[in-house]
Amino acid sequence: MTAGHQIAFFLRELTAPDPGRRAAAAKGLGRIGGAEHTTALAAVAGDAEPEVRAAAAIGLGRLGVREAAEQVLPALMADVDARPRRRAALAAIKLGLDGTAVVTAFARLLRDPDHHVRINALDGLAALGATGDVPALVALFGDPDWAVWGRARTLAWRHRDDPAVRAEVVRTARQGIGAARARALDTLPDRCTESLAESLVEGLRDPSGEVRIQVTRRLSGVTRPGTGEALTAALEAERDPRAAAALLHALERQDDARVAAAAVRWLRDPVAGASAAGVVGAVGSRSAVERLRAVLGDGTMPGRTRAAAAVAVGEWGRWDAVWLLLPLLDDPDADVRTGATDGLGALVDGGLRPWERGAVARALTGRLASGADRVWRTRNALIGLRDALPAVRRLADGSPLTEVRAAALSLLEPARRPDGNARHDVGRFVRALDDPEEPVRYHAALGLGEWIEAGGEPPRDRERVRGRLWALASETSPRLRHAAETALRALDAVPGE
Incomplete structure (x- = not known):
């Protein structure tokens, strides 16, 4: 046909x-x-x-x-x-x-009961660079469909300099309902917080948990008198775990017994428990210490709560902190093990007692050697612990795990404050330049460059090392190229023999 x-x-x-x-x-x-x-x-x-x-x-x-x-x-x-x-x-x-009738039609469709039509209306207005019906546009911040409210918020953001759009978003942030108000609060820049302060305090009692969460996040940066008391009162009245977690986070650094008392009831909650442990940890009272010790030993507590308690115990640095945390490195819960590692890292930063150093060094290097959980978290905890360096050097030389060799080498970089044997690490860095794995070569080049820049003795076979660094400066990895080029410049700056 x-x-x-x-x-x-x-x-x-x-x-x-x-x-x-x-x-x-x-x-x-x-x-x-x-x-x-x-x-x-x-x-x-x-x-x-x-x-x-x-x-x-x-x-x-x-x-x-x-x-x-x-x-x-x-x-x-x-x-x-x-x-x-x-x-x-x-x-x-x-x-x-793009005629007036079409723009008007798109604006009318912002209120359409069919979500596909609302999406088309938003796409049409975006293509035309128009906002249409501004109150209807901002009201779509509360739409249950992400495809709708995401587009609405993007379109409003593009027209954020339009006085009508700005005024409607601010009005919704102050007086809106539910998700629309929460997303309006999330959309406004931080500089608007002070002008919203009164409505924010009122918003702590909003029926919507999403609004209470956004209000709390805003108020956490407000220093005006009465804000802390309002947040504490809200925490005492809160029943939503997510909103409670936001309140606890906002109050985390306040050494306030009333806040700690309000936090205790959330310790067993899987959502708010970790933040609650942080709040209790900020209070240095004897009862707070005992509470967190009990949390550490209670295997029925959520893992994230016990992990946060472990970090707080490490930050306190009390006489028994090391002995409380070391057994947790073998806890069945990965979060707890990570929390114990971070807590021990806080103790290392604060300065361990002489009789604690060996035990901590053995435990942390053992975890590093295993490659279990988060290798780089364990590496971070080891920074500055000189008693661990002999084991770290053995791992850099002989670990079968790429991540472990790279992490161990990074601990030997001059910036990590190695011990007096650091001059012997230059050969270790040179050997690792030939490692088959990029992370190891990267940290070898980085460590060699730092050593030479710090005034350390350059490698003996300077020309061979220079040739190897030239080769690494041509590899595909941008960070490896940069580290090799830096080491080359440092090597070339050293006077010849």
């Missing part, structure tokens, strides 16, 4: 008794027809069946005749049925229609 015969067939089918046939004809005519067929499709746009009206919108979009589409599509975008509204909006976007 030729194109002419097909067009004639579609024109006849536009009057068929079956609406499915009429709809198929409208789509087909749009696909192979020409500008002269816009009148026929415009007529079908008034069909009694929504399926056919939607097909007319598709057909007009395919024909690509803007003048005809501008006359028909805005009316279809106000159709009583969602299908024609959706297809008409898509056709208007496809054709790039």
Whole structure:
């Protein structure tokens, strides 16, 4: 069948008794027809069946005749049925229609009950660089569909310098309802917090947990009198674990017995428990210490809560902290093991007692050697612990694990404060330049460069090392290239023999 015969067939089918046939004809005519067929499709746009009206919108979009589409599509975008509204909006976007009637139609569709239509309206306004109905746009911040509220917030952000948009977002942040208010609060820049302060305090009692969370995050940076008391009162009244976690985080560094007392009831909660342990840990009282010791020994507590308690115990640095934390390195819960590692790292930073150093060094290097859990967290805990350096050197030389060799080498870099035997590490760095794994070569080049820059004795076979560094400076890894180039410059700056 030729194109002419097909067009004639579609024109006849536009009057068929079956609406499915009429709809198929409208789509087909749009696909192979020409500008002269816009009148026929415009007529079908008034069909009694929504399926056919939607097909007319598709057909007009395919024909690509803007003048005809501008006359028909805005009316279809106000159709009583969602299908024609959706297809008409898509056709208007496809054709790039930008007349006043189209902008008005898109603005009206921001309030459409069909979420697909709301998405099309937002896409259409974004393409036109328009906001449409500003209150309706900002109200969509509260839409349950991410595809809708995400687009709405993006469009509002693009027009953030528009006074009407800015005023509506601020109004919603102060007086909005539920998710719309929460997302408006999340959208506004930090500089707006002070002007929102009164409404924020009131928002601590909002029925929506999402609003209370956003309000708390805003208030955590406010220093005006009464804010701390309001947050504490809110914590005492809170029942939502997520909102409680936000409040606990905001109050974490306050050495306040009232806050600690309010935090205790959340210790067993899997969401808020870790923040609660942090709050209790900020209070140096004897009862707080005993509470966290009990948390550490209670295997029924959430792992994240016990981990936070371990960090707090390490930060306190009390006489028994090391002996409380060392057994936790073998705890069945990975979070607890990580918390114990971080707590021991805090103790290393604070300065271990002479009789504690050996035990901590053996335990942490043992964990490093195993490659278990988070190798670099263990490495961080070892920084500055000189008693661990002999074992660290053995790991740098002989560990079968790439991550462990790299982490061990990094602990020997001059910036990590190695011991008096650091001059022997230059050969170790040189040997590791030939390691088959990039992380090890990177830390070898980094350590060698730092050693030479710090005034250390350069490697003996300087020319061979220079050649190896030149080769590494051509590798694909940007960080390895940079480390090798830095080491080369340091080596070239050393006077020749």
